Amino acid sequence: xxxxEPKILKVYEKRKIFxxxxxxxxxxxxxxxxxxxxxxxxxxxxxxxxTYSYTGELKTEDIEKVVSDTVDDKCTxxxxxxxxxxxxxxxxxxxxxxxxxDDKQNSIKxxxxxxFKDNDVKxxxxxxxxxxxxxxxxxxxxxxxxxxxxxxxxxxxxxxRKIGGISAGVFSVVALIHDMCMVYGCFVICxxxxxxxxxxxxxxxxxxxxxxxxxxxxxxxxxxxxxGSKYELDQLVNLSITQTMGRSIHTTVxxxxxxxxxxxxxxxxxxxxxxxxAFPLIIGxxxxxxxxxxxxxxxxxxxxxxxxxxxxxxxxxxxKRSQRR
Amino acid sequence: xxxxxxxxxxxxxxxxLAFAYLTFFGVHTYYGDTKHTYIKGAEEIRxxxxxxxxxxxxxEPAAPAEGSDQPKVEDITNDDMDAAKAIIEQRLVGxxxxxxxxxxxxxxxxxxxxxxxxxxxxxxxxxxxxxxLGETALLTFRKGSEASGEQVLTGKDVKKAxxxxxxxxxxxxxxxxxxxxxxxxxxxxxxxxxLSGTGGQISIWMDDNCISAPRVNEPIRDGSCRITGxxxxxxxxxxxxxxxxxxxxxxxxxxxxxxxxASLGEGALSAMLLAGVxxxxxxAVYMMIFYRLPGFVASIALFGQVVGTIACISGFFGNxxxxxxxxxxxxxxxxAIGMGVDANVITAERIKEELNNGKTLNGAIELGYKRAxxxxxxxxxxxxxxxxxxxxxxGPTDSVFGTLLSPLFAAFGASTAGTIYSLGxxxxxxxxxxxxxxxxxxxxxLASLSKFKFLRNRKLYGGAKIDG
Numbered sequence: 020x021x022x023x024e025p026k027i028l029k030v031y032e033k034r035k036i037f038x039x040x041x042x043x044x045x046x047x048x049x050x051x052x053x054x055x056x057x058x059x060x061x062x063x064x065x066x067x068x069x070t071y072s073y074t075g076e077l078k079t080e081d082i083e084k085v086v087s088d089t090v091d092d093k094c095t096x097x098x099x100x101x102x103x104x105x106x107x108x109x110x111x112x113x114x115x116x117x118x119x120x121d122d123k124q125n126s127i128k129x130x131x132x133x134x135f136k137d138n139d140v141k142x143x144x145x146x147x148x149x150x151x152x153x154x155x156x157x158x159x160x161x162x163x164x165x166x167x168x169x170x171x172x173x174x175x176x177x178x179x180r181k182i183g184g185i186s187a188g189v190f191s192v193v194a195l196i197h198d199m200c201m202v203y204g205c206f207v208i209c210x211x212x213x214x215x216x217x218x219x220x221x222x223x224x225x226x227x228x229x230x231x232x233x234x235x236x237x238x239x240x241x242x243x244x245x246x247g248s249k250y251e252l253d254q255l256v257n258l259s260i261t262q263t264m265g266r267s268i269h270t271t272v273x274x275x276x277x278x279x280x281x282x283x284x285x286x287x288x289x290x291x292x293x294x295x296x297a298f299p300l301i302i303g304x305x306x307x308x309x310x311x312x313x314x315x316x317x318x319x320x321x322x323x324x325x326x327x328x329x330x331x332x333x334x335x336x337x338x339k340r341s342q343r344r
Numbered sequence: 345x346x347x348x349x350x351x352x353x354x355x356x357x358x359x360x361l362a363f364a365y366l367t368f369f370g371v372h373t374y375y376g377d378t379k380h381t382y383i384k385g386a387e388e389i390r391x392x393x394x395x396x397x398x399x400x401x402x403x404e405p406a407a408p409a410e411g412s413d414q415p416k417v418e419d420i421t422n423d424d425m426d427a428a429k430a431i432i433e434q435r436l437v438g439x440x441x442x443x444x445x446x447x448x449x450x451x452x453x454x455x456x457x458x459x460x461x462x463x464x465x466x467x468x469x470x471x472x473x474x475x476x477l478g479e480t481a482l483l484t485f486r487k488g489s490e491a492s493g494e495q496v497l498t499g500k501d502v503k504k505a506x507x508x509x510x511x512x513x514x515x516x517x518x519x520x521x522x523x524x525x526x527x528x529x530x531x532x533x534x535x536x537x538x539l540s541g542t543g544g545q546i547s548i549w550m551d552d553n554c555i556s557a558p559r560v561n562e563p564i565r566d567g568s569c570r571i572t573g574x575x576x577x578x579x580x581x582x583x584x585x586x587x588x589x590x591x592x593x594x595x596x597x598x599x600x601x602x603x604x605x606a607s608l609g610e611g612a613l614s615a616m617l618l619a620g621v622x623x624x625x626x627x628a629v630y631m632m633i634f635y636r637l638p639g640f641v642a643s644i645a646l647f648g649q650v651v652g653t654i655a656c657i658s659g660f661f662g663n664x665x666x667x668x669x670x671x672x673x674x675x676x677x678x679x680a681i682g683m684g685v686d687a688n689v690i691t692a693e694r695i696k697e698e699l700n701n702g703k704t705l706n707g708a709i710e711l712g713y714k715r716a717x718x719x720x721x722x723x724x725x726x727x728x729x730x731x732x733x734x735x736x737x738x739g740p741t742d743s744v745f746g747t748l749l750s751p752l753f754a755a756f757g758a759s760t761a762g763t764i765y766s767l768g769x770x771x772x773x774x775x776x777x778x779x780x781x782x783x784x785x786x787x788x789x790l791a792s793l794s795k796f797k798f799l800r801n802r803k804l805y806g807g808a809k810i811d812g
Binding site for chain 2: 062070122124125128142143144145146147148149151152153155159160162163166167170171174175178215216218219220222223225226227229230231233234236237238240241262263265266269270272273274276277278280281283284285287288292293296300304
């Protein structure tokens, strides 16, 4: 190694700052969730929204009267505009969480088209989900994530058994949960709907975050073999993080740049559905590289040190303490 | 990799370019006005209903009305559900919808249907279509082969139809056996007696569609007969399902319907494409600035990976049928490309490191790929696990991964969100292609390029300037 060797970053020493930042952010997100309500899409919580396009002028009260005459479910009606098809829209939202039958949907449509003949009322979108179906889907997503996490822990435990596998796996999952919290926070703050896009982002970040953590672990594993005897564990981890820093920066910059481009183009073209998916992805990627460098390995070092202390008993503990002083 | 010769680079590049051309444009021949497709081009990608708009509905057997003789929902068998699926498929064809996906969730007794629909399409009413799909099927047996023929039996006279392997009379195909209820025996006996004399037909109708019109060979008096006709297994079981469907004593009602307008119109799709091209160029330029020659090679490899992913979605390969691309599916492609960039970055960084450690150029390239391999492999393989879990959890219940993971997810039933299945697929395909292009091809290309004298400058690989 020549003298141009860059300075080793002191990541482990600064860990408390990282934990504080992350915890603070997560607490903020929880508080925000409680203060401003979450926009859960009805594909998860169940319910009915019918959206029709129309031309000319319509009044909310008139529509409400037609709907309440046709079906006896309570509903709220909002008029709006749809940018994709560039038309005016009627949005009828039913308060019942169990969905309404297709017969009723049909009769509403018929009533509306008959009553407002001149307004060219056409169905644009309809979402009708029974609450139980929505909950099923949501739970299934969670089980899929949990199962993926378990498989990851087992795999990392096996592949990285030389550096204390299972615990490394557990902390990679901690980092993963951290990243998912960040994505969640992004959805809360930006007031995006919690819908299938949200799930897609979470699952994508799941893959991205695990990969980022594994790259670091891989370097730790290699360094352990090459220079493991020369360094303390915390310094070994610092060294590994420093060595992979180039990769971390370049990969993150390229992927984030690519996603930012997608965001920009979609923003200019007015494709909002992609933005609510591309932007949280950027946040998740940044969180992913942060947590895999600053959270997972440092937590893992703390755990390994704690284990070592316990294993050696009280005498060793004292010895170590005095050493540190 | 010492055996890699100079021309290898050009061979790989030409292969990738040819592959790209075929993927984007496909191979078609025109015979008059009919277009014959040998290889599907990128235009033939099927967009998911979240992109092009469409209908996604879940049907469940409706609870029986008070005091009716309908079976309770708990008593409905898997065969009944298959029959229900057959009705819906039959009606979709009747509605001229051919691009649909229908699958059954036996544990939750649901039939899940999705098909594309463009908002504003004036001659098609999606709400009415969904309502029609769930109607009780009207099965009738009529004399003759015309719809106007005299009605002999209806669905409720049929007890059961089963497909079986027919080996009697030297036949080798499959056939359908039909059992009638007491209520239908006499009418059927009379009709068949009359028709067998003249060699007449009895036609079987579901709603307004004739599903079979067997010739009557002999009078059938005991209410059980067979329909033969050199069927394949699929034909026989399809016919049996349809007949059973007509005998289905319950109505299907929707528990969830999603009618989605196109979130990405024509203009938006081209915007997405533009975004993709720009993003790719940015990545390529960035890689070339920071990693020079390995970056250049990485850009070609990434291009190959993108093309390969598109090929797997459009149905380029005969054995992989085309796949519906949804917004989460696009996320999968992005992640896979991200992983591809990552694999190349890791290797390029490693090569740089080894050069700075004083290795020779050939040694550094060799070692760079070798050392990067374990990180790339572990990172990618965990993502493969994730992809498989997604495909198993959110895919059709009868797919390979779905069956594999069914014990885990049975409690939740099949989900209507086929969109996430698409994410799993693009991710899986993308990662496999990453191994092919990001690791194998880029290694070949770089090793071959490094044989050229003018490309042996260590600076081109990010190394400090020492002699080559």
